[in-house]
Amino acid sequence: MSATRTVVHFLRHGEVDNPDGILYGRLPGFRLSQQGRAQARIVAEWLSRHAIVHVAASPLRRAQETADPIADAHRLDIATDERLIESTNLFEGQRVSVGNGVLRDPRHWWKLRDPFTPSWGEPYVDVARRMLAAAYAARSAAEGYEAVCVSHQLPIWTLRRYLEVRRLWHDPRRRQCSLASLTSLVFDGEMLREIVYSEPAGRTDPKVTGA
Secondary structure, three states, X not given: OOOOEEEEEEEEOOOEXXXXXXXXXXXXXXXXXXXXXXHHHHHHHHOOOOOEEEEEEOOOHHHHHHHHHHHHHOOOOEEEOHXXXXXXXXXXXXXXXXXXXXXXXXXXXXXXXXXXXOOOEOOHHHHHHHHHHHHHHHHHHOOOOXXXXXXXXXXXXXXXXXXOOOOOOOOHHHOOOOOOOEEEEEEEOOEEEEEEEEOOOOOOOOOOOOO
């Protein structure tokens, strides 16, 4: 007898309205831009023929708004899962872009003393563990069908590296996790069999400020 196949899609939220170009992290109130709402609708349409029975999202507004059209299409409520939230970051609320960001100021350099943990925010291993717990909770909720978990770039990418047994510290400019992209975990029973990456709304620059 074959094991039950379940798919858990980790969806990065769509583009955010961020005219000042800051790293918004867990700051409240940041919502999707017009383009971000269009990206969310594209993903919802892409998933419309999938057997989605569970939709969960980070408590942050941009994630909830990205989840809305998917939940609506499948007549589901959104389950808010705190484990899907963005990681903490000491640079939250500031510009970190090259040339005009806070990293030009030597007073901030101490925050960069340990890139492997990292020293400027939530440890990668803690992010990976909470995201893995969210993944298995969603797998259980959608057993035999599919689930969508709306989260953020760094947590999704950290989970993927953890599952692929790669080192967790990395170059942020090389993350394969575009806006409104899907990182899909395919399970047979409780065993992870495959990770599939897709970009229904197209590819975006991984260096886009924020998450």
